[in-house]
Amino acid sequence: LGHKVGFIGKISDDRFGDYVQNFFENEGIDVSHVTRDQSGASLGLTFTEILSRDTSSILMYREGAADLKLCPADVDENYIASAKMLLLSGTALAQSPSREATLKAKVLAHKTGTPIVFDADYRAYTWVNDEEAALYMHLCAQGADILMGSRGEFDRMEALAGLDGTDEASAQYWLGRGARMLIIKHGKRGSAAYTPKGVYQVKPFPVEALKSFGGGDGYGSAFLHGLLTGLSVKQALELGTASASMLVASHACSQDMPDRAQLDAFIKEKKAQYGEHVTGPDNE
Structure with a gap:
């Protein structure tokens, strides 16, 4: 889409890591802050099978994944300050030290005035338990400018807040805490966007x-x-x-x-x- 994009991440120190870095470079993504894991961690591996228009099977191997080895020391303040926007993924919160690196990036974005987008991106197989997911997703969502996720993902990040599971309750809660916008997805039924000026209803194109x-x-x-x-x-x-x-x-x-x-x-x-x-x- 023509934007300058950079990535902060950790990849495996092998041919699979080479493949990822080369793919990013060929797409024009800045990899100056992509580092190599030295502990022997591997890239996550995913197999997908399209069973029908409505059903897909996804098998993932995420034990000891290199991306979750990202450390706070890998996150650079000047790099974040140079960005027009910082996108944080909920997947990076699933384990330490990636969790702490993500939270550091959020703190630095606040310090430098870089707008924050938090994509909940909840994947159950990466988390130890539901309580950790609820806690860290909630912490990362606090102070973000734009929140994005499915209805189920918002329920997950709001589990400790005692909300009633409706879009309206989510909008009141997060907009009242400084968010500029919520994008709540409902699959085939479309999505809704909430801002301080009103709500947008979005239907998917057939x-x-x-x-x-x-x-x-x-x-x-x-x-x-x-x-x-x-x-x-x-x-x-x-x-x-x-x-x-x-x-x-x-x-x-x-x-x-x-x-x-x-x-x-x-x-x-x-x-x-x-x-x-x-x-x-x-x-x-």
Whole structure:
């Protein structure tokens, strides 16, 4: 989508690590803050199987994963200060020392005035127990500017807050604590975006789905692209839901991410067929 992107992370010190670094470099991602693990940790391994349009099987091996070896010392204040936005993933909170590195990045972003986006990205197999997930996801969400997740992920990060599990309660809670926006996803039913000025309802664009995963990454990247390029919240949400729809209709994930021209063409075509897909305030 044309932005300068950098990654703070830890990879294995082997040919698999070489592959990841080369892939990032070929995509134009800055890897100056990607470091090599020296403890013998391996990359996580994932197998996916598309069983039907609605069902996919995902098998992951995450024991001793190199990305969770990221240390606080690997997180540089000047690098965070140079960014227009810091994206934090809930997966990085699942184990130490990656957990502490993520929280350090959040503290430094507050110090340097870098806006924070927290993508809950809850994956049960990476966590020791539900209590740890609830605690650390809640801590990371506090003070973030934009929160993104499914309804279930918001329930997880709010488990210690005693909320009633509704979008309205989530919006009141987090907006009241300084968040600028919440994106709450409801799968096939679409998503909702809450801001201090109102709520946006987002319907997915109709497609012939091939798989049930990959849409979340497309949604997040295209939506944030819209915000970074100065689009309205409505327009950014259109880009996000368009990217998600396009990705569930394709076999691959990262390699099938649409560019801006493809997104715009898709939106134009689908709106001509089905009308508007985002409703909400017009003044943001």
